[in-house]
Amino acid sequence: MRCTFLLVSDIHYHLDNIKNLKNWLIQRDRLKDINFIIVSGDLVNGDYITPLTTEKDEKEFREVIDTLENIGKPLYYVPGNHDPDTSFLQSAYQGKNEDSRVMNIHNKIVNLIPGLSMVGFGGSTAAVVRKSPEQVFWPAYPRNTESLLTEKLPTLLDNVKDEIILVTHVGPTEVGTTDISNYPLRNPSIDSGSKTIRDILEKRTPLSPEDSSQCNIMFNIHGHTHYAFGLSHLGQTLIINPGSLQEDRFAILTLEQLNKEKLFVGEMQGSDRINSWSMAGLEFFIL
Known part of the structure; x- marks a missing residue:
C-alpha cells in the first residue's frame, strides 16, 4: 500500500497560489496520486505582535480553507503564528459543507489508516539570535507555546501506538530546516526552532531501524521558516519543511507500507509492530 501527501505551508493568504497549485497537479497528472493534504500553518497573514483577531482575519482564513478544500482531497491543518486566535479552538473553521473533509488537528490525534497516525500542534516559539538566545528576534505566538508543547505534546504522543507523523508549525531548534543563516543573509544568524520539539524528538526517535523501544515518530512536518525549506533529521526521525x-x-511525500514478513531478516527484530512504513519518495517543487 502507498500513501501520498501534498505538503503545504505558509500560504499567507495567497489564494492564487493555491489555485495555481491545483492546476499544476492536474496538468502533470499528479492530483490523482494525492491521498491527503497537510498544511503546516500560517494560512493567512494576521498580526501576531498585537494579536487581536479581526473580522478580516476570520474571513480570509475561511477563504483559504475553502480554496484548499476545492483541491478535492482530505485536508488536515495546524494554525501558525499569523492565523486567528480562534483557529486554536476546538470549534475552529472546518470547511464550508457538512460533509467537509477538513480538520484542524491542533492538539489532536488522527488515525489516517491502520498503523499510521498523525499528531498535530500549532503555534510558534520565539525566534532568537543564535549566539545570544536571550535576544528575541520575533516573539512566540501564542506567547506560551513552548510551555504548552512541554505540557501537552508528550501526552498526545503517549496515546499513539502507531507510527507517527508529527505536524507542527514550528520545527525543532538547531536543524537545517529552522536555521536562518545563509539565505537570505542574516547577521546575526537566527534560530527559529523549538527546543521542546527537539528534546521530544531526541528522546522518542528510534535510534536505529530495529529499535521499537521508543515512540516511533517517523516524520516531523513543519513550516514557519520560509527560507530553510528541505529535509533534515534527528536520529531516525526525518524533518521536512516544504517551504512557503x-x-x-x-512538497509531495509518498510512504509505502511493508509487511513484516517481507522485511530483511533482523531489520524488525524485537519489534511488536505488524507493519512498517517507509519513505518511497520526497519531492520538492516550485510553481
Whole structure:
C-alpha cells in the first residue's frame, strides 16, 4: 500500500497560489496520486505582535480553507503564528459543507489508516539570535507555546501506538530546516526552532531501524521558516519543511507500507509492530 501527501505551508493568504497549485497537479497528472493534504500553518497573514483577531482575519482564513478544500482531497491543518486566535479552538473553521473533509488537528490525534497516525500542534516559539538566545528576534505566538508543547505534546504522543507523523508549525531548534543563516543573509544568524520539539524528538526517535523501544515518530512536518525549506533529521526521525506556498514552494511525500514478513531478516527484530512504513519518495517543487 502507498500513501501520498501534498505538503503545504505558509500560504499567507495567497489564494492564487493555491489555485495555481491545483492546476499544476492536474496538468502533470499528479492530483490523482494525492491521498491527503497537510498544511503546516500560517494560512493567512494576521498580526501576531498585537494579536487581536479581526473580522478580516476570520474571513480570509475561511477563504483559504475553502480554496484548499476545492483541491478535492482530505485536508488536515495546524494554525501558525499569523492565523486567528480562534483557529486554536476546538470549534475552529472546518470547511464550508457538512460533509467537509477538513480538520484542524491542533492538539489532536488522527488515525489516517491502520498503523499510521498523525499528531498535530500549532503555534510558534520565539525566534532568537543564535549566539545570544536571550535576544528575541520575533516573539512566540501564542506567547506560551513552548510551555504548552512541554505540557501537552508528550501526552498526545503517549496515546499513539502507531507510527507517527508529527505536524507542527514550528520545527525543532538547531536543524537545517529552522536555521536562518545563509539565505537570505542574516547577521546575526537566527534560530527559529523549538527546543521542546527537539528534546521530544531526541528522546522518542528510534535510534536505529530495529529499535521499537521508543515512540516511533517517523516524520516531523513543519513550516514557519520560509527560507530553510528541505529535509533534515534527528536520529531516525526525518524533518521536512516544504517551504512557503507564498513563495510558490511545496512538497509531495509518498510512504509505502511493508509487511513484516517481507522485511530483511533482523531489520524488525524485537519489534511488536505488524507493519512498517517507509519513505518511497520526497519531492520538492516550485510553481
